[in-house]
Amino acid sequence: MDRPFLVGKKIYLRPFDMSDLNGKYIQWINDCDVTKFMDDPFPKTRENLEEYVKNISKDPNYVFFAVIEKKTDKHIGNAKIGPINWIHRRTGFGRMLCKEAWGKGYGTEAMRLMIEYAFEKLNLNRIIDHGVVDNLPSIKSNEKAGLDNEGIIREYVYSNGKYCDVAILGLTRARYDKKKRQGFFK
Numbered sequence: 001m002d003r004p005f006l007v008g009k010k011i012y013l014r015p016f017d018m019s020d021l022n023g024k025y026i027q028w029i030n031d032c033d034v035t036k037f038m039d040d041p042f043p044k045t046r047e048n049l050e051e052y053v054k055n056i057s058k059d060p061n062y063v064f065f066a067v068i069e070k071k072t073d074k075h076i077g078n079a080k081i082g083p084i085n086w087i088h089r090r091t092g093f094g095r096m097l098c099k100e101a102w103g104k105g106y107g108t109e110a111m112r113l114m115i116e117y118a119f120e121k122l123n124l125n126r127i128i129d130h131g132v133v134d135n136l137p138s139i140k141s142n143e144k145a146g147l148d149n150e151g152i153i154r155e156y157v158y159s160n161g162k163y164c165d166v167a168i169l170g171l172t173r174a175r176y177d178k179k180k181r182q183g184f185f186k
């Protein structure tokens with residue numbers, strides 16, 4: 001493993017390098033199958049990605065990771081914690097894996113690692129993520145990672161030609177501690 005920062009069973013998260021832009025990231029981010037439920041519908045150039053990575057890497061309200069498959073040591077996606085609100089001690093999340101990596105439990109593991117890091121290291125009090133209700137892999141993997149279903153916001157995003165409801169999934173420190181006592185988290 002190369003600079004493993006958060007280590008799971010099948011994947012690990014490490015700092016994102018500018019050299020990761022030489023790989024397939026530019027393909028994934030321009031693949032509509034990958035991005036169809038994500039917020040930003042615009043095509044991305046290499047320069048756009050360089051600027052995005054530079055900005056997010058120096059922003060104290062984000063923690064940005066490359067997701068690496070353990071068995072191949074290949075970069076298979078990215079994950080981020082943020083934006084973090086340090087006053088209210090809460091954060092959102094983001095994950096994007098290449099299509100070849102879907103459905104293998106990697107997204108669940110990445111989320112689980114970030115949840116534990118957010119509570120155990122960053123001392124946050126509340127995490128929240130939202131997913132278009134049609135994005136079942138996102139919602140199911142969040143639930144499997146330990147987030148609670150906290151409700152629905154009606155017609156919150158415009159996605160694939162229609163206004164879509166969004167599921168709110170989150171976890172408070174109290175719920176995290178309870179699940180930890182029950183052995184769900186380490």
Ligand SMILES: CC(C)(COP(=O)(O)OP(=O)(O)OC[C@H]1O[C@@H](n2cnc3c(N)ncnc32)[C@H](O)[C@@H]1OP(=O)(O)O)[C@@H](O)C(=O)NCCC(=O)NCCS
Nearest residue numbers: 034095096097102103104105106107108136137138140141
């Ligand atoms: C969302 C994402 C990170 C999930 O990662 P993943 O590694 O594919 O997810 P996992 O394999 O850990 O879990 C997915 C779960 O959804 C289930 N699932 C997948 N497609 C499904 C479908 N059409 N119907 C019902 N369940 C489905 C899987 O079966 C699995 O549950 P299971 O283990 O109980 O069977 C990944 O699919 C991705 O990067 N998608 C594109 C980007 C994206 O949408 N990001 C989220 C934006 S909010």
